[in-house]
Amino acid sequence: MGDYLRPRDLDEALQALTRPFTVLAGGTDFYPARVGRSVTEDVLDIAGIAALRGISESDEGWRLGATTTWSELVEASLPPLFDGLKQAAREVGGRQIQNAGTIAGNVCNASPAADGMPALLALEATVEVASRVGMRRLPLGAFVTGVRRTALMPGELVTALHVPRPENEARSAFLKLGARRYLVISIAMASVVVEISDRAVAAARIAVGACSPVAQRLPDLEQALVGAPADARLGERIKPRHLAPLSPIDDVRGSAGYRNDVALVLLRRLLSEVAV
Numbered sequence: 001m002g003d004y005l006r007p008r009d010l011d012e013a014l015q016a017l018t019r020p021f022t023v024l025a026g027g028t029d030f031y032p033a034r035v036g037r038s039v040t041e042d043v044l045d046i047a048g049i050a051a052l053r054g055i056s057e058s059d060e061g062w063r064l065g066a067t068t069t070w071s072e073l074v075e076a077s078l079p080p081l082f083d084g085l086k087q088a089a090r091e092v093g094g095r096q097i098q099n100a101g102t103i104a105g106n107v108c109n110a111s112p113a114a115d116g117m118p119a120l121l122a123l124e125a126t127v128e129v130a131s132r133v134g135m136r137r138l139p140l141g142a143f144v145t146g147v148r149r150t151a152l153m154p155g156e157l158v159t160a161l162h163v164p165r166p167e168n169e170a171r172s173a174f175l176k177l178g179a180r181r182y183l184v185i186s187i188a189m190a191s192v193v194v195e196i197s198d199r200a201v202a203a204a205r206i207a208v209g210a211c212s213p214v215a216q217r218l219p220d221l222e223q224a225l226v227g228a229p230a231d232a233r234l235g236e237r238i239k240p241r242h243l244a245p246l247s248p249i250d251d252v253r254g255s256a257g258y259r260n261d262v263a264l265v266l267l268r269r270l271l272s273e274v275a276v
Helices: 010-016 070-075 080-089 095-100 103-108 116-122 219-225 256-275
Strands: 022-024 043-045 055-057 061-065 126-131 134-139 144-146 157-164 169-177 188-197 200-209
Touching (some): 010 126, 070 095, 080 169, 080 188, 103 116
Antiparallel strands (some): 055 061, 126 134, 126 157, 169 188
């Protein structure tokens, strides 16, 4: 086995990252990928850094610490804006996985089927990244660059995700479809955030996962919903052309055509749900 470090604070972790380490938090992706073989890489375990955990609120919005677990998110007192992310959190494996798995770990794993990605994209989350030279933020959509690829540079560590406060009353929801009800990788999933003012849609943010190499926002659909009445017929405004940014594949879980059809159905259900 290589070196194993468990730093006590962020400075110590960033100092360690002056040389290559595999960063470990909840380990829910790390350990299953190494079943039956020895761990040979150098491991930096950041689970003990208190500054990376927890959820805080400010006038600008919310800060979700990188090692905040899915269970902690579900149990946190948060407005309806976060209902979609909480619904996604309950779909991340079983309860044991939710108790250990972290929000930033789900993002950094950069799986096309990462349950947290559509909801976080719909929340317009930004990623806070630290290194020894300082901190930077970048939109989540720019952070995940491909399958298992991110914009992290050598020596950098994700420290938090930030969610901005919406200008209007906001509601959100998440749905996924898999081959069974629990403990399943998605065939397709979607999340929506709708801001409502005077019973009409003031803004909409919509994202679909497991239908592209990375989860995708649907900007044409978002724009088409602005000004529409916020009622049970909102989902009827979705047209197949609005799914153009998606690029689903054929695999053992479903065909590309089936994924497109599923995404359309999920979005119609979600919009009808949040609009009333």
